[in-house]
Amino acid sequence: MTETSTLLSPLLRPTTLAGVPLTSRFVMAAMTRSRSPGGVPTPEVAAYYRRRAENGIGLIVTEGVLVGHPSAGHETAVPRMTAGPAERGWRRVTGEVHAADGRIAAQLWHVGSAREAVDGIAAWTPSGVPRGTHAMTLADIDVLLAAYADAARVAVRAGFDAVEIHAAHGYLLDEFLWPHTNRRTDRYGGSPAARAAFPAEVVRAVRAAIPAGMPIIVRFSQFKERDYAARIAESPAELAVLLGALAEAGADALHASQRHFADPAFPGSPRNLAGWARHLTGLPAITVGSVGLTRDFLGSPMLRTLVERLDAGDFDLVALGRVLLGNPAWVRLAAAGRLDEIRDYRKSDEDTYF
Ligand SMILES: Cc1cc2nc3c(=O)[nH]c(=O)nc-3n(C[C@H](O)[C@H](O)[C@H](O)COP(=O)(O)O)c2cc1C
Known part of the structure; x- marks a missing residue:
């Protein structure tokens, strides 16, 4: 055993997530790849995920998959979670991943304001922010709750x-959690509890649509893709209200998205966002953010920090994103100490697909 593989060993042991057995504590984070023409995942998509499953990833989270409402997104090569050809495409994906002894979660996605106004449909948002978007009515809320539940049923099938x-x-859903984009004055806006109400209803609708033993993970973040400094919670107390509503609604695990896993979530404590999520709710947590991006990581104090925090109970699983684009076998190679065969992440990996 090399020093790296010894250090990694707690991450390489089998575990469970809310009752689902996993071959390791490594998760593949959701990454949009836009390789599903007409919203239908192809055999190449199935092979792409299988390759990660057969190389040590315990749980794959798919790229964001649009729920079946026209407002959910406009890009035609982003996959859908709808009955018919897309469902059959996903069945092939899950079959391939299971054949490799992997497990796979479907990431359900509605892009909110990021939808471009094609097909004459304006983006749906909590309260018409940014300008030109459609402020969702109470009827729209019901429509989307049904769309999430339908998508969850398709995922089960x-x-x-x-x-x-x-x-x-x-x-x-994050636009509901964030006061800057949620200016509603009804029961879906205002206090942290009200801002969490719609996301929590989505969790409840999904919970009611799927088998009792099937875990629901909720992914949340402070940062926005277009505003890295943004925050949904200014304090642990505020975060406790937001996450408490999701837990109460039936979330089984929380995936705390950060750009760098070691960054403290709040002043005065080194605890990261996953650490706070686990501490505040008692739910299992997944951490993510810049793990293993370069080969040096595996010989650096950062790896030690990651494992120490796992041991300390700050999180249960560790997600990898970009490094898996160019290194489908990252976990297996790292575990075997075959660092020479690992490539550093580079931006152009995002154009590859294998
Ligand atoms: C090309 C690309 C696409 C992404 N698409 C999604 C997505 O669909 N859903 C999501 O929750 N996060 C998405 N992310 C964020 C990743 O899941 C992950 O959190 C991020 O890359 C940080 O992890 P890393 O430093 O290990 O790459 C994407 C990231 C990249 C690079």
Whole structure:
């Protein structure tokens, strides 16, 4: 055993997430790839995920998959979670991942304000921010709750092991959580509890649509893709209210999205966002952010920090994003100490697909 593989060993042991057995504590984070023409995942998509599953990833989270409402997104090569050809495409994906002893969660996505106004449909947002978007009515809220529930039912039929609800990065559910984009004065806006009400209803609707034992992961973040300094919670107390509502509604795990996993979430404590999520709710937490981006990481104090925080109970699982684009076998190679075969992440990896 090399020093790196010894250090990594707590991450390489089998575990469970809300009752689902996983071969390791490594998760593949959701990454939009836009390789599903007409919203239908192809055999190449299935092979792409299988390759990560057979190389040590315990849980794959799919790229964001649009729920079946026209407001959810406009890009035609982003996959859908709808009955028919897309469902059959996903069935192939889950079959391939399971054949490699992997587990896979479907990330359900509504892009909110990021939808471009094609097909004459304006972006749906909590309160018409930014200008030119459609402020959702109470009827719209019901329409989307039904769309999330439908998508979750499709995910069950397609063989997924879990569902991840995307409530991060400035997309629709996060736009409800964030006061800057949620200016509603009804029960869906104002206090932290009210801002969490719609995301919590989505969790409840999904919970009611899927088998009791199937985990729901909720992904959240402070930062927005277009505003890295933005925050949904100014204090742990505020975060406790937001996450408490999601937990109460039936979330089984929280995926705390950060750009760098070691960054403290609030002043006065080194605890990261996943650490706070776990501490405040008692739910299992997934951390993410700049893990393993360069080969040096594996010989650096950062790896030690990651493992120490896992040992300390700050989080249960560790998600990898960009490094897996160019290194489908990152976990297996790192575990074997075969660092020479690992490539550093570079931006152009985002144009590759294998
Ligand atoms: C090309 C690309 C696409 C992404 N798409 C999604 C997405 O669909 N859903 C999501 O929640 N996060 C998405 N993310 C964020 C990643 O899941 C992850 O949180 C981020 O890359 C940080 O992890 P890393 O430093 O290990 O890459 C995306 C990131 C990249 C680079």
